Amino acid sequence: GAVVSQHPSRVICKSGTSVKIECRSLDFQATTMFWYRQFPKQSLMLMATSNEGSKATYEQGVEKDKFLINHASLTLSTLTVTSAHPEDSSFYICSARDGTSRETQYFGPGTRLLVL
Amino acid sequence: GQNIDQPTEMTATEGAIVQINCTYQTSGFNGLFWYQQHAGEAPTFLSYNVLDGLEEKGRFSSFLSRSKGYSYLLLKELQMKDSASYLCAPMDSNYQLIWGAGTKLIIKP
Numbered sequence: 001g002a003v004v005s006q007h008p009s010r011v012i013c014k015s016g017t018s019v020k021i022e023c024r025s026l027d028f029q030a031t032t033m034f035w036y037r038q039f040p041k042q043s044l045m046l047m048a049t050s051n052e053g054s055k056a057t058y059e060q061g062v063e064k065d066k067f068l069i070n071h072a073s074l075t076l077s078t079l080t081v082t083s084a085h086p087e088d089s090s091f092y093i094c095s096a097r098d099g100t101s102r103e104t105q106y107f108g109p110g111t112r113l114l115v116l
Numbered sequence: 117g118q119n120i121d122q123p124t125e126m127t128a129t130e131g132a133i134v135q136i137n138c139t140y141q142t143s144g145f146n147g148l149f150w151y152q153q154h155a156g157e158a159p160t161f162l163s164y165n166v167l168d169g170l171e172e173k174g175r176f177s178s179f180l181s182r183s184k185g186y187s188y189l190l191l192k193e194l195q196m197k198d199s200a201s202y203l204c205a206p207m208d209s210n211y212q213l214i215w216g217a218g219t220k221l222i223i224k225p
Contacts, residue, residue, distance in 0.1 A: 041217070042217060043203075043215040043216050043217040043218065044159070044203075044215040045215070046212070046213075046215075049212075091156075093158045093159075102146070102211040103146060103147055103164065103166070103207060103211065104164075105213065106161075107158045107159055107160070107161075108158060109157065109158050110157065110158040112156070
C-alpha cells in the first residue's frame with residue numbers, strides 16, 4: 001500500500017526558532033499534499049493544500065508567511081514553521097494524494113511540535 | 117455551510133457491537149470516509165463509501181445514505197485495541213475532506 005513518511009516525528013524547540021517538517025511519499029508520486037494541524041481533542045484542521053511545482057493554497061486564517069510550504073518534487077513537501085511560538089505547539093499531519101485517484105489520501109504518521 | 121455531527125463519546129463492552137452514527141452537510145459530495153485515530157497518532161483509513169448501502173470489511177462495516185446525509189460505522193466483536201477516536205469525513209465537491217471532532221470510543225472489559 002501507499003506509504004507516507006514524516007520527519008521528524010517529534011521536535012522540541014525554543015520560541016523564536018524555525019522548524020522544518022518533511023513529508024515524503026515513499027512509493028508513489030504525490031501530485032497533491034495536504035498539511036493539517038490538530039490540537040488535543042479537536043478535529044483535524046486543514047492548513048494548506050500544495051500541488052507539485054506551484055504555490056500552496058492556504059486556508060482562511062492560516063498565515064502563509066509563518067507556515068511556509070514547499071512542494072518541490074512529486075515525493076516531497078516541506079512545512080516550515082517560522083519564528084515558532086508556544087501557541088504553535090500542536091500535532092502536524094501531512095497527507096498525500098496521487099494523480100490517479102482524487103478520492104484517496106494517505107496520511108503520514110504526524111509530527112508533534114512543542115515550542116518552549 | 118459544511119458540518120459533521122457525531123456523538124462525542126461512546127462506551128461499549130469487549131466482544132459487543134457498536135454503531136457510530138454520522139450526519140453531514142457538505143457543498144457537493146464525493147464520498148464519505150471513516151478513519152480511526154488512536155491518541156497521539158495520525159488517522160488510519162477504515163472505509164470509503166460513495167454509493168448508498170453497506171460496505172463490509174471484516175469486523176468493520178460502513179453504511180451510507182446520500183439522500184439523508186447519513187452514515188454509520190459498525191464495529192463487531194469489539195476488542196480493547198478498538199478504543200480510539202473514529203472520524204467521519206465526507207468529501208466535498210472540491211475533493212476536500214471535511215473533518216469533525218470524531219467520536220471517542222471507550223471499550224471496557
